[in-house]
Amino acid sequence: MIKARPSIYDISPYIGGESGDQSNVIKLSSNEGPFGPPPKAIEAVKNAASDLHIYPDGGCTQLRAALAIKNNISADNIVCGAGSDEIIALLCQAYVGEGDEVLYSQHGFLMYAISTKAAGGTPVTAPEENLTASVDALLAAVTSKTKIVFIANPNNPTGSYLKRDEVKRLHAGLPDDILLVIDAAYTEYVDDVDYTDGHEWVEQSNNIIVTRTFSKIYGLGGLRLGWGHGPAHVIDVLNRVRGPFNVSSIAQIAGLAALSDDDFITRALSHNKICAAACTTKLEGMGFTVYPSAANFLLVECDAVDKADAICAALKSRNIFIRQMGGYGLPTCLRISIGTTEQMDIAISAINDYINA
Ligand SMILES: Cc1ncc(COP(=O)(O)O)c(C=O)c1O
Structure with a gap:
């Protein structure tokens, strides 16, 4: 059987952010924009x-x-x-x-x-x-x-x-x-x-x-x-x-x-800044360390791999998809993309429910 170059078999294929197979999911796993594509x-x-x-x-x-x-x-x-x-x-x-x-x-x-x-x-x-x-x-x-x-x-x-x-x-x-x-x-x-x-x-x-x-x-x-x-x-x-x-x-x-869709970009940037700050405050209030992020996602420290896995799974059971960062050598961390204000409220209250369960 023909073989590819040896280094090819050493590749762990990239696994994209999960999104489930239903339409009513909240996908916060791939750092996409919260407002869909620009209208233009x-x-x-x-x-x-x-x-x-x-x-x-x-x-x-x-x-x-x-x-x-x-x-x-x-x-x-x-x-x-x-x-x-x-x-x-x-x-x-x-x-x-x-x-x-x-x-x-x-x-x-x-x-x-x-x-x-x-x-x-x-x-x-x-x-x-x-x-x-x-x-x-x-x-x-x-x-x-x-x-x-x-x-x-x-x-x-x-x-x-x-x-x-x-x-x-x-x-x-x-x-x-x-x-x-x-x-x-x-x-x-x-x-x-x-x-x-x-x-x-x-x-x-x-x-x-x-x-x-x-x-x-x-x-x-x-x-x-x-x-x-x-x-x-x-x-x-x-x-x-x-x-x-x-x-x-x-x-x-x-x-x-x-x-050329300047209105869309202005709105997305302003939302990202306000929403990321608000979510950081809420997560910190729940006892998490949130690393400073200059982008459209938050890296949240859970202090234990089990806890990070469990939060990810708890959210997934509610059709909310975030990402556990083991693939990046940060298995105790979760990465949460900034979605709409409503999506973030739902995701953060699901994390809160998990912690207080
Ligand atoms: C740092 C970084 N570079 C590049 C990319 C790839 O982006 P693209 O969709 O343009 O391939 C990503 C996507 O998540 C990224 O996070």
């Missing part, structure tokens, strides 16, 4: 349905142009993908092979390990400090085999982030034949003048790539749309390895419309 994106998709027989624009020309204007960057330095997962996978496919190492922090996003192994490489983790990536630990873990360093900024599932100076220090400490990938999937939620998603450095650098997604604040996770911003030589490589039509026409049209 829904309208655009409806209008585009009759053109589904036409292949998409393989270069995502209009979408890249709009992203360039919105982020004050060059369209030539952008490549779009089927989610930022695809950009992560393409980077590993292109730059990593047998014997190469890919470095990221201890509780970093799971797709870094999966894409590294899929490419035949070896994932290496650096310890975190206070559930935050440590620049010193990352730099200490760099070897002559390191090809890519990933940092999710903010990180999923810790919600923590590195400030601008720290990311700058990380980049300054890396040789320029190592790629620094700044995964900015949650950048829109960050409210700190000392934070940067890194776009400002990309076009002057040889080795910084920023990845972004439409799955979080833009509420389009089901469409699979993401993008990368990188130096010309990296974009050239990604354009060589990606599929010719890797982003569907519907995804391009919806993404373009979502970018």
Whole structure:
């Protein structure tokens, strides 16, 4: 029987957030937006349905142009993908092979390990400090085999982030034949003048790539749309390895419309801030430690694996889906995405019921 490369069998397949099989569930397990897709994106998709027989624009020309204007960057330095997962996978496919190492922090996003192994490489983790990536630990873990360093900024599932100076220090400490990938999937939620998603450095650098997604604040996770911003030589490589039509026409049209739906984004951001703070206060009042999160989810410490498992199961029995974080090396923690105020009230009162049972 034919076999795949050995590292493929070492991959634990990614398990997405559970959502049950009924329609009346509360899904707080995948950090999706609470308000559905942006109304302008829904309208655009409806209008585009009759053109589904036409292949998409393989270069995502209009979408890249709009992203360039919105982020004050060059369209030539952008490549779009089927989610930022695809950009992560393409980077590993292109730059990593047998014997190469890919470095990221201890509780970093799971797709870094999966894409590294899929490419035949070896994932290496650096310890975190206070559930935050440590620049010193990352730099200490760099070897002559390191090809890519990933940092999710903010990180999923810790919600923590590195400030601008720290990311700058990380980049300054890396040789320029190592790629620094700044995964900015949650950048829109960050409210700190000392934070940067890194776009400002990309076009002057040889080795910084920023990845972004439409799955979080833009509420389009089901469409699979993401993008990368990188130096010309990296974009050239990604354009060589990606599929010719890797982003569907519907995804391009919806993404373009979502970018112009400012009311939706403003509402989602304001809700996230208020609701996350209110939920943190309630959970802390119930005795939990809630780690500070700059994104659209909370990481809740339960102090014991059994307790985390039991709370997850108790909520699941009521069709409320949250996520136990064993897969990220945090088995005593739960990650709860910020849903609507009503969903959060129901979820928190179910946790309260469990504690007081
Ligand atoms: C840190 C991080 N990066 C990337 C992704 C992937 O997002 P996408 O839906 O664009 O593939 C996620 C999704 O949860 C994430 O948390």
